[in-house]
Amino acid sequence: MSTRLLAIDPADCGCTECIIGEYVPLRYATADQIVRLLKGELGNNTFTEFTVEVKWSLPGDFRPTEARVDSVQVTAHRGDDVLTWEIGPYLPMYRSPSFADLFEGR
Numbered sequence: 001m002s003t004r005l006l007a008i009d010p011a012d013c014g015c016t017e018c019i020i021g022e023y024v025p026l027r028y029a030t031a032d033q034i035v036r037l038l039k040g041e042l043g044n045n046t047f048t049e050f051t052v053e054v055k056w057s058l059p060g061d062f063r064p065t066e067a068r069v070d071s072v073q074v075t076a077h078r079g080d081d082v083l084t085w086e087i088g089p090y091l092p093m094y095r096s097p098s099f100a101d102l103f104e105g106r
Helices: 016-020 031-038 097-103
Strands: 007-009 023-025 049-057 068-078 081-086
Touching: 007 016, 007 031, 016 023, 031 081
Parallel strands: 007 023
Antiparallel strands: 049 068, 068 081
16 A cells, blocks of 8 residues: 655654655655655655755856856755755746846846
8 A cells, every 4th residue: 555745854863654655754755755855745844944046047148048057956954954856847848038038137
């Protein structure tokens, strides 16, 4: 029987919900699960600070309207514990209007 994932728990959690598969400890979360957490589809029981780093590339003539997302990395920080996921494949690879607007003075 498959159990529906409801939330992500702290990195080293071993609660009943983690054991039966309703929750997953942060340390064992997949990139797909992290994306679902960031989208609000999974509960966040981690008590952890997350940072999201987006790397862009621009054509040689610096046309902001043609900016592309190269990579997206999510990092979880809790004390000395740092966990990282590459989630670039989960995001559409097209320019952000707000990014272009920034350089076009809008």
